[in-house]
Amino acid sequence: MxxxxxxxxxxxxxxxxxxxxxxxxKNEVSAxxxxxxxxxxxxxxxxxxxxxxxxxxxxxLSCIGILLPSINSPFxxxxxxxxxxxxxxxxxxxxDVALVExxxxxxxxxxxxxxxxxxxxxxxxxxxxxxxxxxxxxINELSAEGYPVxxxxxxxxxxxxxxxVGPDYxxxxxxxxxxxDKCTQGKRLExxxxxxxxxxxxxxxxVEGFLAELTRRKVDFQVVASxxxxxxxxxxxxxxxxxxxxxxxxxxxxxxxxxxxxxLGAAIIANREQxxxxxxxxxxxxxxxLVKGDIIDFVICQETxxxxxxxxxxxxxxxxxxxxxxxxxxxxxxxxxxxxxxx
Amino acid sequence: MxxxxxxxxxxxxxxxxxxxxxxxxKNEVSAxxxxxxxxxxxxxxxxxxxxxxxxxxxxxLSCIGILLPSINSPFxxxxxxxxxxxxxxxxxxxxDVALVExxxxxxxxxxxxxxxxxxxxxxxxxxxxxxxxxxxxxINELSAEGYPVxxxxxxxxxxxxxxxVGPDYxxxxxxxxxxxDKCTQGKRLExxxxxxxxxxxxxxxxVEGFLAELTRRKVDFQVVASxxxxxxxxxxxxxxxxxxxxxxxxxxxxxxxxxxxxxLGAAIIANREQxxxxxxxxxxxxxxxLVKGDIIDFVICQETxxxxxxxxxxxxxxxxxxxxxxxxxxxxxxxxxxxxxxx
DNA sequence: TTGAAAGCGCTAACAT
DNA sequence: ATGTTAGCGCTTTCAA
Numbered sequence: 096m097x098x099x100x101x102x103x104x105x106x107x108x109x110x111x112x113x114x115x116x117x118x119x120x121k122n123e124v125s126a127x128x129x130x131x132x133x134x135x136x137x138x139x140x141x142x143x144x145x146x147x148x149x150x151x152x153x154x155x156l157s158c159i160g161i162l163l164p165s166i167n168s169p170f171x172x173x174x175x176x177x178x179x180x181x182x183x184x185x186x187x188x189x190x191d192v193a194l195v196e197x198x199x200x201x202x203x204x205x206x207x208x209x210x211x212x213x214x215x216x217x218x219x220x221x222x223x224x225x226x227x228x229x230x231x232x233x234i235n236e237l238s239a240e241g242y243p244v245x246x247x248x249x250x251x252x253x254x255x256x257x258x259x260v261g262p263d264y265x266x267x268x269x270x271x272x273x274x275x276d277k278c279t280q281g282k283r284l285e286x287x288x289x290x291x292x293x294x295x296x297x298x299x300x301x302v303e304g305f306l307a308e309l310t311r312r313k314v315d316f317q318v319v320a321s322x323x324x325x326x327x328x329x330x331x332x333x334x335x336x337x338x339x340x341x342x343x344x345x346x347x348x349x350x351x352x353x354x355x356x357x358x359l360g361a362a363i364i365a366n367r368e369q370x371x372x373x374x375x376x377x378x379x380x381x382x383x384x385l386v387k388g389d390i391i392d393f394v395i396c397q398e399t400x401x402x403x404x405x406x407x408x409x410x411x412x413x414x415x416x417x418x419x420x421x422x423x424x425x426x427x428x429x430x431x432x433x434x435x436x437x438x
Numbered sequence: 439m440x441x442x443x444x445x446x447x448x449x450x451x452x453x454x455x456x457x458x459x460x461x462x463x464k465n466e467v468s469a470x471x472x473x474x475x476x477x478x479x480x481x482x483x484x485x486x487x488x489x490x491x492x493x494x495x496x497x498x499l500s501c502i503g504i505l506l507p508s509i510n511s512p513f514x515x516x517x518x519x520x521x522x523x524x525x526x527x528x529x530x531x532x533x534d535v536a537l538v539e540x541x542x543x544x545x546x547x548x549x550x551x552x553x554x555x556x557x558x559x560x561x562x563x564x565x566x567x568x569x570x571x572x573x574x575x576x577i578n579e580l581s582a583e584g585y586p587v588x589x590x591x592x593x594x595x596x597x598x599x600x601x602x603v604g605p606d607y608x609x610x611x612x613x614x615x616x617x618x619d620k621c622t623q624g625k626r627l628e629x630x631x632x633x634x635x636x637x638x639x640x641x642x643x644x645v646e647g648f649l650a651e652l653t654r655r656k657v658d659f660q661v662v663a664s665x666x667x668x669x670x671x672x673x674x675x676x677x678x679x680x681x682x683x684x685x686x687x688x689x690x691x692x693x694x695x696x697x698x699x700x701x702l703g704a705a706i707i708a709n710r711e712q713x714x715x716x717x718x719x720x721x722x723x724x725x726x727x728l729v730k731g732d733i734i735d736f737v738i739c740q741e742t743x744x745x746x747x748x749x750x751x752x753x754x755x756x757x758x759x760x761x762x763x764x765x766x767x768x769x770x771x772x773x774x775x776x777x778x779x780x781x
Numbered sequence: 782t783t784g785a786a787a788g789c790g791c792t793a794a795c796a797t
Numbered sequence: 798a799t800g801t802t803a804g805c806g807c808t809t810t811c812a813a
Contacts (some may be wrong), residue, residue, distance in 0.1 A: 490790025
């Protein structure tokens, strides 16, 4: 049979209350007994029972706070679906979820949003935000106070005691390059690269991975133009059309961001007489339609829904597990999708 | 606050015991009260609390029985990892798992294995087996007795009251064809198709999807040869080499099964002077190595680990939910993987 | 600093 | 057919 608190209590000659307190680092227990109990728990292979804990926690259930820059951004739809699903699943395990949505990546707005979550009494945080100094500081503060903080989708180097749930952007770029190499064997590539937001590390890393892999594979290529779409449809369309106009030799397009893809689509369609190979990133409704219409050749997707699901699962783990135990990153897969995927 | 049994009891003017019995269809409660209680539960949006139920069930926890033809088949390694993970996660929710492994797809052996699981007292079943009449009958028997039966990886049409966890094989073939079309634009394809086992529906469906999609896309192709590898490395190698010998014009290979891929690899390497485009299925160690070595161009994978995880999650749902509620299929994704995925 | 005990939601055994 | 109650593993008050 599995080891319970009661077993430990009996074995140690103390009460269950004391064992519980020792294992949860409540500071009302003597260092000596605490040590003895922990050692015993270790050697007997004690694993806390989630059901018991959940039931007990039911009275004052703990809340996870999530920040998403998801307003007017269909990219986050699937992620929210994943969050909802996990929310439903973990509710009866004593967990609640508070979601705050922002429009875009404004640092001040994000700081306010985080404070809002704190004020709501959240006990753990999943943040999809940017690598800004003040944000970093806020994260480290929360972390120092003992709150688990998880970075969602966009990693922020230089932050403490957190884990990351999101894709490997560099590899995403490498995979795009690998596909291109397979599909255009030998042909010289005249490239247009469409970048997204400057504040988003991932978009940059994708381009780096993309170029690194093209180079490593000795693909014959040249970056003819590189434009910034600012994750905006109109800007993306204009910038792309101008690039096509100035550099009609462009025969390949790599778009390193998911947002603004409608603009890309419009630009390609307007220049349809010239056949170009087009790679996009991330799966939203528009992208699917463009792939189905053979405007985009393939998409490198991230498992967005899974990210939403996992960030809750991970934080639940943090809250349930004994304090200080490591919770690893969840690096999701880069999925290549082509037309049959969407039909 | 969430609705509990106690709330329902109070609202109905009966005891919690009666409510519990009514909701779980124990036949010791009058049809009348039962109906009333169920209606109220519905309208109040009662959702049973997993933690409470799990804790209560802890005394006599229910066991899930799994049958896998996994002996000497690395394809199932990841699936077993997924099963282990889910097993660990659901243990403290009152669930146990019994795994019976077989070598290959022998009907008699599988029937014996299923009986073994029944004798062990399993309350739900996940079966990776074949579409044989006796097997179907056995499944329908179990189902009729009220046991949830889930078909894992290989669906069996004509079975009752079950759900399926596995890939869309037809689409897998379509995707292979789509990729081929993208990568070999315009070139005429002289095809070798390597089939797997006759008893496995999936392999057949892959080939069907593959040919259907090539045709739909008006790809210029011809199936020069089609061999059976019987999921065996030696046979696959010999058959492939002979096909290469008899039809040196073969410039494309589609292997619709995961097992026997070492044999395919050996055959390709032995004929390396002729460049051929090679598509394989399913991800095992050997496949990864062959992709890294540029012997295989890309692989269409199924989410094997996820299948292992989900079959337990689904069956847990079946056991926990009120009897008769529908549990949908889990159709996993077809993942295209190329070299950067494995590096 | 520790022990004792209540209670979280649910099921099953026992009592009526 | 229905009510009552013990107990699953855990946390957290309340006493000591």
